[in-house]
Amino acid sequence: EDSDDEGHPLMTRIFAKRIWWSVRSMAYRRQVVEELASDLLAVFQERLSNSFFPVLQPAIGVGSAFEGWSPCGHDAVYRLLVPLKPPHGHAFHLELGTAGQMPAKNCVRVELECTCTRDQRVEDMPCFLHHAEEALQRNQHSTLLSTFCTGFYLDAQKIARWFQNLVISAWGEMTQSRHYSMEVLPSSRSCKLQLTNASGRSLLVEMVFGVQQGDSDIFLSSQTTEDTFTPSTTWAETYDVAEVKFFRRMARKAPRDTLYLNCLQLCASILVSAGFSSYTWKTVVMHLLNTLPLSSWNRWDFMIRLQDIMWYLHGCLEEKRLDHFFFGNENMPEDIILPAAFRAAEPINLFQCLVQDPAAHAKALREFEEL
16 A cells, blocks of 8 residues: 555545645635734724614634635635624614524514613714604614615615625725725625735635624524525524634644544535535534544544545435534534524434435435445
């Protein structure tokens, strides 16, 4: 058997070297994106202070590039979730679909709150709820309701257009404008930026908007994954923040040179073309990370762990069942905060389509055998 000088499988060395540069490149680009988002939001917060626009919170890096892997390698999209809070005198009420509904049908209802008895955070501001006429006489009104809602519901497309215009107007003030040219790419529910440096290399950044469910790590997101038409007042339930938190937890606990991210990137980048989505591979690896010791994901056991991933997927295909990681999972790490309904919910089957469609199940088994 071919091996390197230390007796380790040659294939391990080839795969590790192939992925190593990509991981280093992503780490540098993550830093650039995080600094850009922080600087942009600082400008916006200064401009929007004492206004009745949505209150922009610090951005959270999410998605595979911020988890330390990417199925796209150098062409990864660096995605950030920008949480929204209601301005003074307003409240967000989440109207949620059935827990675990895939995709969930959710809306964010905006309601006015009484501020008559509160300390006035906004100087000389009458209560919108009880002194509407007085507010109008002073040319003050609920910008959130009039500009960012359809009816009384937060409109993802209106939020996205507003944010895109903010970025365009603020770009000249940014330090990054001296090093990158910036183009806002078409997007109806997010803000997509293409940054290009002097050598012509591009960096793709996408900012999506979210409303937190209570104090949990679950958000409603402006970004939807449905191919069909989605009303602009519908927000999708996203687990991105919980997922990046899970991978960061693993990174803190893992011994040096642990290769679980290499295993995931290899499967997602090379084997995704076989018909299994990168999210399927990611879910399988998360389940295995929650059951196998982190010390067993070392370079000596690299091929064994790849085999574990393949056989776990094979078992799921045979049973036509792959459980969503965050619903009804009794082994959830304590520092990941989930709504109570998640812990009590029956596990959600990501392979439900295989149960309902025997032809799709047979096709999936054939695709697996080809791997």
